[in-house]
Amino acid sequence: MDPERLPCVKAAKREGEHIRQALLARGLLRTDAKISSDEQFIYLPLSRPLPEVELRELGIDELTTREFVIAGKRKRIEELLGFKPAFEVVGDIAVLTEAVDQSQEAAVADAIMALHRNIKVVAKRVSAVENVFRTRRLVTIAGEYRTETLHTENACRFMLDLETVYFNPRLAGERRRIATQAAQTGKPEEVIDMFAGVGPFTIQIAKRAPLSHITAIDINPEAIRYLTANLKLNRVENVDAIVGDVKEIYTRFSNTADRIIMNLPKSAYLFLREALSMLKPEGGIIHFYGLESAYAEEAVEKKTRGEALARVIELAKERLVTSVEDLGAEFAGYSLYIQRARKVKAYAPYAYIVGVDAEMRRDTLTRRHINPLYVPQQHRP
Numbered sequence: 001m002d003p004e005r006l007p008c009v010k011a012a013k014r015e016g017e018h019i020r021q022a023l024l025a026r027g028l029l030r031t032d033a034k035i036s037s038d039e040q041f042i043y044l045p046l047s048r049p050l051p052e053v054e055l056r057e058l059g060i061d062e063l064t065t066r067e068f069v070i071a072g073k074r075k076r077i078e079e080l081l082g083f084k085p086a087f088e089v090v091g092d093i094a095v096l097t098e099a100v101d102q103s104q105e106a107a108v109a110d111a112i113m114a115l116h117r118n119i120k121v122v123a124k125r126v127s128a129v130e131n132v133f134r135t136r137r138l139v140t141i142a143g144e145y146r147t148e149t150l151h152t153e154n155a156c157r158f159m160l161d162l163e164t165v166y167f168n169p170r171l172a173g174e175r176r177r178i179a180t181q182a183a184q185t186g187k188p189e190e191v192i193d194m195f196a197g198v199g200p201f202t203i204q205i206a207k208r209a210p211l212s213h214i215t216a217i218d219i220n221p222e223a224i225r226y227l228t229a230n231l232k233l234n235r236v237e238n239v240d241a242i243v244g245d246v247k248e249i250y251t252r253f254s255n256t257a258d259r260i261i262m263n264l265p266k267s268a269y270l271f272l273r274e275a276l277s278m279l280k281p282e283g284g285i286i287h288f289y290g291l292e293s294a295y296a297e298e299a300v301e302k303k304t305r306g307e308a309l310a311r312v313i314e315l316a317k318e319r320l321v322t323s324v325e326d327l328g329a330e331f332a333g334y335s336l337y338i339q340r341a342r343k344v345k346a347y348a349p350y351a352y353i354v355g356v357d358a359e360m361r362r363d364t365l366t367r368r369h370i371n372p373l374y375v376p377q378q379h380r381p
């Protein structure tokens with residue numbers, strides 16, 4: 001068959017596998033085209049060109065085009081079905097992320113399994129993310145009847161059951177970013193992952209920053225059971241895994257942490273007091289995830305997606321600052337420095353999960369508790 005010129009990601013070889021996985025999870029990899037490489041780079045063929053915003057989200061630096069050998073006569077899914085179903089891949093399970101007509105489900109599942117030989121189960125969502133464990137109900141529509149799988153992300157492996165624990169493969173880039181940041185300090189840090197799930201943040205930090213120690217907490221016993229298994233799977237020892245409601249157990253960790261991860265976007269604000277009181281007396285870093293929407297804002301319909309996103313990022317920073325302010329005297333004498341804020345993923349029209357990295361630092365220049373917060377001028381809205 002003649003080679004075909006396709007848009008592709010040009011990635012340094014050491015980055016290739018995690019980018020391949022991220023593209024695969026989003027259905028963006030042309031799996032019928034043979035991946036090619038030269039001495040330094042790997043070229044990953046895409047099913048469509050990626051706009052700037054998606055490139056940033058995936059942490060991709062360079063897009064190019066290149067000739068690829070197309071394997072056999074494999075067709076694209078839209079050629080087989082006449083439309084492109086939305087699905088994400090976790091391990092060997094494909095989950096339809098948008099409902100398809102029930103009469104078409106079997107055909108969709110067959111097409112996915114025919115084109116992606118690694119997929120052994122196709123499932124659909126039958127509930128929203130619900131309850132304190134943030135899980136959702138699934139129904140398998142083809143393949144094996146199971147929801148447990150082994151997923152690889154950024155060279156770490158995670159056993160998990162998609163029905164009994166929370167897991168989102170779209171956070172792979174975000175988790176790599178945070179793990180890289182933790183590793184870059186080069187210091188042995190005490191890290192607390194307040195809402196750890198099956199351990200994707202915990203284990204990636206533990207591997208990349210082996211001198212650090214991580215306390216991983218989750219209220220869902222199943223999540224901690226998988227996290228404990230995943231520690232062994234990834235040969236990680238610098239972690240303590242704890243089942244519990246962080247609101248009830250946080251005092252055990254008062255004044256201990258250099259870095260805290262708060263990945264509970266719908267209600268992380270309700271846990272700020274606990275998070276800040278677990279930081280060391282001199283302060284530390286929080287990685288905060290919030291769900292923000294510009295939908296209700298005046299004239300939002302006139303905003304472009306880019307403008308809505310910029311507004312949402314400002315809202316997230318403002319809300320974090322005012323929420324800490326609202327905690328009052330307890331944290332007087334400290335300043336909050338917003339370091340970075342970015343979109344982590346789209347949630348709904350005009351609504352995004354926003355990640356904010358902030359540093360809480362004890363004021364050393366003044367002993368007076370005048371202003372508990374300091375946001376550098378350039379970050380003020």
Ligand SMILES: C[S@@+](CC[C@H](N)C(=O)[O-])C[C@H]1O[C@@H](n2cnc3c(N)ncnc32)[C@H](O)[C@@H]1O
Nearest residue numbers: 132133166195196197218219220244245246263
């Ligand atoms: C959005 S998930 C994030 C999981 C993980 N960080 C990840 O990236 O996959 C939030 C997790 O917080 C846990 N959780 C919810 N409320 C909690 C609480 N009060 N204390 C501890 N964990 C809690 C849930 O069980 C769930 O696993």
